[in-house]
Amino acid sequence: METIPKTETPPNPPPPERLAYSIQEAADMLGVNYFSVYRLIQRGKLKPCRALRGKLLVPRTELLKLLATE
Amino acid sequence: MNNPFEHRRPTELEDKAHAEAVRHFAGHLKQFPASREAVERLERDADKIALAANRAASKPTPKENIIQADDGRQWHKSLDLMENIRFCHRPISYGAEYAVVEHFPAHGANEILNRGWNATEVLKAFTQGLRQTLQVWTEDVSAQVREFLSEQFPGHDLSRVADAFIHKCTTQAVSQKHELTHNHEQKHSHGVRI
Numbered sequence: 001m002e003t004i005p006k007t008e009t010p011p012n013p014p015p016p017e018r019l020a021y022s023i024q025e026a027a028d029m030l031g032v033n034y035f036s037v038y039r040l041i042q043r044g045k046l047k048p049c050r051a052l053r054g055k056l057l058v059p060r061t062e063l064l065k066l067l068a069t070e
Numbered sequence: 071m072n073n074p075f076e077h078r079r080p081t082e083l084e085d086k087a088h089a090e091a092v093r094h095f096a097g098h099l100k101q102f103p104a105s106r107e108a109v110e111r112l113e114r115d116a117d118k119i120a121l122a123a124n125r126a127a128s129k130p131t132p133k134e135n136i137i138q139a140d141d142g143r144q145w146h147k148s149l150d151l152m153e154n155i156r157f158c159h160r161p162i163s164y165g166a167e168y169a170v171v172e173h174f175p176a177h178g179a180n181e182i183l184n185r186g187w188n189a190t191e192v193l194k195a196f197t198q199g200l201r202q203t204l205q206v207w208t209e210d211v212s213a214q215v216r217e218f219l220s221e222q223f224p225g226h227d228l229s230r231v232a233d234a235f236i237h238k239c240t241t242q243a244v245s246q247k248h249e250l251t252h253n254h255e256q257k258h259s260h261g262v263r264i
Binding site: 022023024033034035038039041042043051053054055056 | 097098101102105183199200202203204206207209210213214216217220
């Protein structure tokens, strides 16, 4: 009986890069507490955007910009 | 904001939703009270801090307490306000200028946050900024909790749960254990200091 050769399944493509992060995620990535992230926002050093229900999101580009100036 | 559960006991569903919100947002519940108390402490001690800064400005400053800030000038450290945030003064011909200066250990920079001729006013401007930060934080947590509840319990009105959570977050005292943990984390933080 002939066996059907197994076709190799291509590896899963990497997940698309996130465009924005919650305050908690941003704080974790920067290694600071939440207050520090909110202070950066209040001082205009990080410009957040708002999700549909009003929660703040920090764009990845803003984090990169901050780290570049750091 | 009052605790809505004080007026009418929570239903079983509200109890469950509140417990899940408390578990999910434990980080905010731990960190917000500690930050709020730090701000309140500064507001409470503002007069003492201003007086200490005035006294420091009338004395010579040891060389090791002189820093260069991002305005290119030399500032004399008076006292610490928060981690890496100092109250400083700069002698001028007719007295002193005061500033709140944040130090960034990662690259050694010193950024001026507030400055002026009156120590009390400079401190007041700084604490007002911190108050605004707490307000931004409160509004964001409120939005996050409402989103979480609507996703976890679709079709239910759990606005009382969200209000009760915000009340808890913004009014509960820092437990000694949390305060110690917070201080420990601050001393040993190794990330980017902002």
